[in-house]
Amino acid sequence: MQTTQARHNEYFSFLCSVSLLRGLPEEKLAKVVDCLEVDYFEKGEYIIREGEEGNTFFIIAKGEVIVTQSTEGLAEPQEIKTLGVGDYFGEKALISEDVRSANIICNENDTHCLVVDRDNFNQMVGTYEELQSYLKEYVDELSRSDERRNAL
Numbered sequence: 001m002q003t004t005q006a007r008h009n010e011y012f013s014f015l016c017s018v019s020l021l022r023g024l025p026e027e028k029l030a031k032v033v034d035c036l037e038v039d040y041f042e043k044g045e046y047i048i049r050e051g052e053e054g055n056t057f058f059i060i061a062k063g064e065v066i067v068t069q070s071t072e073g074l075a076e077p078q079e080i081k082t083l084g085v086g087d088y089f090g091e092k093a094l095i096s097e098d099v100r101s102a103n104i105i106c107n108e109n110d111t112h113c114l115v116v117d118r119d120n121f122n123q124m125v126g127t128y129e130e131l132q133s134y135l136k137e138y139v140d141e142l143s144r145s146d147e148r149r150n151a152l
């Protein structure tokens with residue numbers, strides 16, 4: 001069995017490699033590790049459903065997910081991108097205080113996601129201005145691309 005310390009070290013060094021978090025001081029990252037949960041998903045499972053309320057932010061530690069979204073005039077949600085290890089999702093509902101704006105579907109068995117709840121997300125992002133403005137800009141950009149593809 002893996003010790004708590006070993007698990008901590010493993011996720012700490014993983015988070016150090018996540019580009020989004022590159023600027024966070026080490027003690028901050030260590031705190032993020034302390035409040036993480038890990039969720040496991042199988043291919044085809046919905047991790048996030050469009051339109052639902054959401055209070056969590058995810059970082060992919062293993063596996064792959066696809067992002068799909070409903071668009072005007074089309075019966076099926078359209079695939080918009082694939083995300084893999086080190087990518088993250090779920091920040092938009094937290095930042096824009098809105099419902100989930102796309103579906104996130106697991107695309108590989110035994111996908112591992114690190115999950116940060118709203119309070120810890122706010123603590124992680126709120127104390128680091130550059131990260132906050134980076135994410136805000138990114139979220140605005142997502143809203144613009146949603147409009148361009150006539151998302152519902």
Ligand code: WNU
Pocket residue numbers: 048054067080081083088089090091092093094099100101102103104135138139142143145146
């Ligand atoms: C997109 N439009 C919308 C992605 C992940 C992180 C960043 C892109 Cl910084 P949520 C659904 C999630 C949403 C985003 C993610 O899906 N998403 C998108 C789009 O074109 N959402 N509306 N592309 S992948 C991605 C940038 O994380 O957050 O809480 O749930 O609305």
